[in-house]
Amino acid sequence: MRVGLLQLNPVICDFKGNCEKIVHAAQRAFENKADFCVAPELAVTGYPPDDLLLRADILEECEHSVKELASRTKNFGPLLIGTPWRAVPDSTQLYNAACLLVDGRIDKVFGKTLLPEYDVFYEKRYFASVQSPGVFELMGRKIGVTICEDVWNDPDFWGRTGDDDQPVRSLCAKGAQMIINLSASPFSVGKHRVIKAMLGSMSAKYSVDLLFCNQVGGFEDLVFSGRSMAFDAQGRLTASALEFAEDVLVVDTINSENNRLSVHDLSSSSEIWQALVLGTADYVRKSGFNNVLIGLSGGLDSSVTAAVAVQALGSGQVTGVLMPSPYSSPGSIDHSLDLSVNLEIKTHTLPISELMQAYDQILAPVFKGYQPDVTEENIQARIRANLLMAMSNKQGKMLLATGNKSEMAVGYSTIYGDMAGGLAVLADVAKTSVYTLARWLNKTRGKTIIPREIISKSPSAELRPGQMDRDTLPDYEVLDPILSLYVEKGSSFNEICALGYDPDLAQRIIYMVDKAEFKRAQAPPGIRITEKAFGRGRRMPLTAKCSHDRSAADG
Numbered sequence: 001m002r003v004g005l006l007q008l009n010p011v012i013c014d015f016k017g018n019c020e021k022i023v024h025a026a027q028r029a030f031e032n033k034a035d036f037c038v039a040p041e042l043a044v045t046g047y048p049p050d051d052l053l054l055r056a057d058i059l060e061e062c063e064h065s066v067k068e069l070a071s072r073t074k075n076f077g078p079l080l081i082g083t084p085w086r087a088v089p090d091s092t093q094l095y096n097a098a099c100l101l102v103d104g105r106i107d108k109v110f111g112k113t114l115l116p117e118y119d120v121f122y123e124k125r126y127f128a129s130v131q132s133p134g135v136f137e138l139m140g141r142k143i144g145v146t147i148c149e150d151v152w153n154d155p156d157f158w159g160r161t162g163d164d165d166q167p168v169r170s171l172c173a174k175g176a177q178m179i180i181n182l183s184a185s186p187f188s189v190g191k192h193r194v195i196k197a198m199l200g201s202m203s204a205k206y207s208v209d210l211l212f213c214n215q216v217g218g219f220e221d222l223v224f225s226g227r228s229m230a231f232d233a234q235g236r237l238t239a240s241a242l243e244f245a246e247d248v249l250v251v252d253t254i255n256s257e258n259n260r261l262s263v264h265d266l267s268s269s270s271e272i273w274q275a276l277v278l279g280t281a282d283y284v285r286k287s288g289f290n291n292v293l294i295g296l297s298g299g300l301d302s303s304v305t306a307a308v309a310v311q312a313l314g315s316g317q318v319t320g321v322l323m324p325s326p327y328s329s330p331g332s333i334d335h336s337l338d339l340s341v342n343l344e345i346k347t348h349t350l351p352i353s354e355l356m357q358a359y360d361q362i363l364a365p366v367f368k369g370y371q372p373d374v375t376e377e378n379i380q381a382r383i384r385a386n387l388l389m390a391m392s393n394k395q396g397k398m399l400l401a402t403g404n405k406s407e408m409a410v411g412y413s414t415i416y417g418d419m420a421g422g423l424a425v426l427a428d429v430a431k432t433s434v435y436t437l438a439r440w441l442n443k444t445r446g447k448t449i450i451p452r453e454i455i456s457k458s459p460s461a462e463l464r465p466g467q468m469d470r471d472t473l474p475d476y477e478v479l480d481p482i483l484s485l486y487v488e489k490g491s492s493f494n495e496i497c498a499l500g501y502d503p504d505l506a507q508r509i510i511y512m513v514d515k516a517e518f519k520r521a522q523a524p525p526g527i528r529i530t531e532k533a534f535g536r537g538r539r540m541p542l543t544a545k546c547s548h549d550r551s552a553a554d555g
Contacts, residue, residue: 094127225244
């Protein structure tokens with residue numbers, strides 16, 4: 001049997017565009033002698049459609065689109081597509097479903113059994129669970145249908161005890177000889193190795209072919225890497241689709257030597273780079289923009305952000321803006337210009353000294369009796385944000401924020417200043433990882449993209465004479481491991497200290513993270529690359545009783 005896996009990049013609720021993608025991909029697969037085709041989880045709407053699923057008009061349009069798809073593909077062959085589906089018309093009971101289209105009609109509807117309610121998932125808000133997964137027969141074989149989470153519950157693989165719901169076991173008890181999994185599994189660094197091991201283990205355990213069809217693309221903060229795969233009954237990988245790109249993979253389950261095994265680069269820097277590029281490209285374009293602005297400071301973060309944007313959109317669609325102040329070093333200006341030459345992007349230079357003086361004059365009466373402090377530093381960042389947003393409004397270009405995860409975590413950023421923008425490209429990339437990514441980029445390109453002076457110099461916001469990040473923060477090599485433990489692993493103060501970290505330092509970092517929660521709540525979305533990013537998968541109260549007081553000085 002030959003199965004076409006349609007690895008698609010939909011746009012949320014662009015029914016016409018998404019259906020066109022399904023039709024064209026299916027046509028390619030059937031022309032390549034596929035016997036039937038599979039599209040990813042919720043391919044008709046894209047995943048995740050969130051509260052759009054609460055609108056009756058969206059569900060009606062969805063059902064109309066599925067029926068139209070059935071009509072348009074009636075001469076193709078069987079097609080299994082992921083879609084929201086109401087149990088009965090006008091019902092409030094909605095399934096995360098897979099519709100089997102045969103001969104121009106909806107032949108069968110299968111529902112998702114396991115609905116995830118952790119991290120970035122909250123499917124029980126929208127969907128009802130089916131009690132048991134279903135099978136259908138094709139060419140004399142029984143095929144079991146699962147949807148994403150349905151294959152993530154094997155206790156043997158995860159080393160758990162108990163007898164929880166196991167959809168694959170249930171399907172095999174019904175005689176399934178092949179398992180199809182329609183998926184929209186979000187990317188995080190290293191996750192693909194887990195998926196590959198898990199699916200291979202499951203196919204070998206039940207002695208069935210297992211085919212995994214995954215969504216690809218950027219969807220706000222989430223990125224999906226694609227990498228659809230097929231495994232034989234011995235658990236061996238027999239076919240794999242492209243990574244971070246749309247693809248049509250036709251899998252021959254009998255003669256695996258006919259299959260394509262795409263090469264996946266699972267090094268962390270490659271994965272991060274590809275996720276950032278795809279996430280940026282899709283967020284900008286799916287938001288209706290073609291061009292972006294970036295404030296270039298001569299620092300590492302803005303340089304790497306610009307490099308990502310150029311790869312994502314093209315050099316002609318990226319504009320860098322230099323906004324020197326009296327505290328800007330000559331090197332920062334020169335390094336920004338060197339970067340712009342390397343990336344072949346246009347730049348504008350807008351000095352802010354006169355604006356700083358104007359602010360000082362206007363605020364002098366109300367600041368009388370106060371000493372200069374972080375307030376004046378924040379004003380500089382907000383002046384720059386105003387200039388950038390003015391250009392964004394006038395020229396119709398999205399502003400990209402450049403802060404990294406380490407800064408976002410401890411609040412080393414200015415709200416309404418350098419946090420301004422439509423997308424924070426590096427918001428889930430720790431500072432130490434930004435350094436690694438810059439070096440990796442230069443090495444893999446075989447030429448200098450990020451000037452070496454930018455990588456080697458000590459990081460500084462340059463908002464006061466001689467300022468360095470280390471004046472306010474621990475060295476990033478010390479800071480980032482503690483942030484990873486507290487933010488990503490959920491470790492407590494005592495657990496962190498038990499690993500040998502200095503208690504005073506750990507307490508200080510935890511204090512800064514908790515204190516900055518209100519800033520992050522107002523930050524632009526960032527691209528998720530870790531298992532715990534700031535965003536939809538981390539929901540923290542802003543007014544909880546903490547061991548600190550907020551003041552107006554928090555900038």
